[in-house]
Amino acid sequence: MSHDMPMSMPMPMPNDTMNHDMSMMHMTFFWGKDVVMLFNDWPNGKLGMYILALALVFVVAIAIEFLTDCRAINTRASPVIRGLAQASVYGLRMALAYLVMLSVMSYNIGVFIVVVVGHAFGYFLVKYRAALKAKNDLV
Template sequence: MSHAMPMPMPNDNMDGMHMTFFWGKDVVMLFNDWPNGKLGMYILALACVFVAAVAIEFLGGLTAIKTRTSPIIGGLVQASVYGVRMALAYLVMLSVMSYNVGVFIVVVVGHAFGYFIVKYRDGSKAKNDLA
């Protein structure tokens, strides 16, 4: 005699986790009880995710270390920047996996804004170098 538990359907809500996209401030992101359904904390969470997405693009657009730097120090600095960038990227990815539409939109806008800043800065430098 088997006592098999029924498998939850894909849209079932297990312990507050959503398996499909949803709207609203009632989301759990990265840590238990955060943002905890409070509008102010939800807005803060969105701001943090936006800043992280912008930082990912900014760190990806940093130029190489100056040639006067020793190869070991230059490599360590670049590896450290890359490590921070990857840590932020994984945190942003995990935030998106909350399936909250607001988080998804803020992440996409943050990446686009960060990419714009990097390209604008590069274009401004190129324009100044030609002048």
């Protein structure tokens, strides 16, 4: 059996729309509202939509921290129900965490800062709530 076939295949020439789309992708951190996060044309370079996107990512980062500390499962429920409930909460937390990660992969410095501050603020709220509960349990 002969192996005389060429190993390289010709690459298709990119069209104008591909060049336009590739020019929008940043591979280094950058400042500005001209970012694409999660969906095509969102936030679409509009300042109001950019601020809304940052607020949404901030809230989701806080929610991830709350879901990390979620203990709302009834201990008297059957082990299967408890397991399904815990798995569901874990799945939701992972889905949100991956969405936040994909947002950070836009390489926008504003998104990165909002995500880090959101996680830190969420962590603070969870620990503060736990400290208040512990203090009230002692009294």
